[in-house]
Amino acid sequence: MYLSRHRSLRRPARTLVLLAAGTLLAAGCAKAGTAGTATGSSDGDGAKAAAPVKVGLVYSRTGPLAAYGKQYLEGFKAGLEYATKGTGAVDGHPIEIAEQDDTGDPAKAVSEAKDLIGKGYKILAGSTASGVALQLAPIAAQNKVLFISGPAAADQVTGINDYTFRSGRQSYQDTLTAASFIGDAKGRKVTVLAQDSAFGQANVAAVKQVLGGEGARVDAVLAPPSATDLTPFAKQAKAAKPDLLYVAWAGETAPALWQSLNQQGVFSATKVVTGLDVAASYPLFGAAGEKISFLNHYFGGAAGTEVEKAMTASLEKAGAKADLFSPDGFTAAQMVVHAVEETKGQVADTDALVKALEGWSFDGVKGRLTIRAEDHALLQPMFQVRLTGNGAAAKPSVEKVLGPDEVAPPVAKAAG
Structure with missing residues (x-):
């Protein structure tokens, strides 16, 4: 399933900035280590714009599981649109997404995650492959970063540490x-x-x-x-x-x-x-x-929920279709937005992000979902x-x- 450990030259991250309607975000407005703080850049009228919340997506854009990664990313974008009601922002904080391609290689994923953490990212998501998730989870705990694993199904991800959650099902x-x-x-x-x-x-x-x-x-x-x-x-x-x-x-x-x-x-x-x-x-x-x-786990049309209908409409608008791992990305975005809402954009307090998600029940694509507080299993x-x-x-x-x-x-x- 996974590529060899041979390291290739790392491609630069693709960055997708989702902004509230009418809001312009100047490049460089948030310094490394300040993502999600209360400060921001001036909007030109002297007022302070809310700092962006940086979210790093480490997933398989290429490699053996690239098809799964594509579905995850499409679902994440649809979920962000849904959870932010189309604004791309939470409490005025634009959600800024940086994509990193791990190619399914755990060593490359660890390198990419460390790079994002060094730049001040406090929220990581993705992990198409189980081997990647099992390597990123300890990194998240060591650095007190919120990590939301995606399609990776290995049971060991559940309960691995206090900072790791999952947005998909498990084996x-x-x-x-x-x-x-x-x-x-x-x-x-x-x-x-x-x-x-x-x-x-x-x-x-x-x-x-x-x-x-x-x-x-x-x-x-x-x-x-x-x-x-x-x-x-x-x-x-x-x-x-x-x-x-x-x-x-x-x-x-x-x-x-x-x-x-x-x-x-x-x-x-x-x-x-x-x-x-x-x-x-x-x-x-x-x-x-x-x-x-x-x-x-899921196929397009399996659930018949209102949330599924919203996801399907968003995907179709973007030229995509609902598929096996679309809900994993969609749910991850719901989780990110909820955590940021509960902390009012103060994502530097990762323990508060964790507390916001533990025990949370919500309407997802597949129906009613619950994040079990004891071990962060996603009941679905x-x-x-x-x-x-x-x-x-x-x-x-x-x-x-x-x-x-x-x-x-x-x-x-x-x-x-």
């Missing part, structure tokens, strides 16, 4: 949704097919904890993230003869995986459960798509989904909505 919620398909797991054999990465290992651990705890025998087939010939791993999965094959996969090799599984006759040999990926992947399942039981609905039709005609539909309590992960004790 345990996926696993509980998968478990809802098989009923009594006692005596059943479950095989997890995944990449040997932070994301894949988190899924194996979650399946062992959830289904293994209910009496299932759990084993795993793990493929190197760099593998492109996936036939050997499809063969291993079939040879394991599981009652349930749980596939946890992400990234650009997914089409090759499904092709290999189909060629090896896995779909007719066992029950296959997997997460429904981005819309572009729907045609790749072919006729086998109707044989798969899909757990789902999940979906059982059916895919019908082949090729371009393949369309998802919700079979069942699982409430936040049904898929709530166990409380993780915060490390500090």
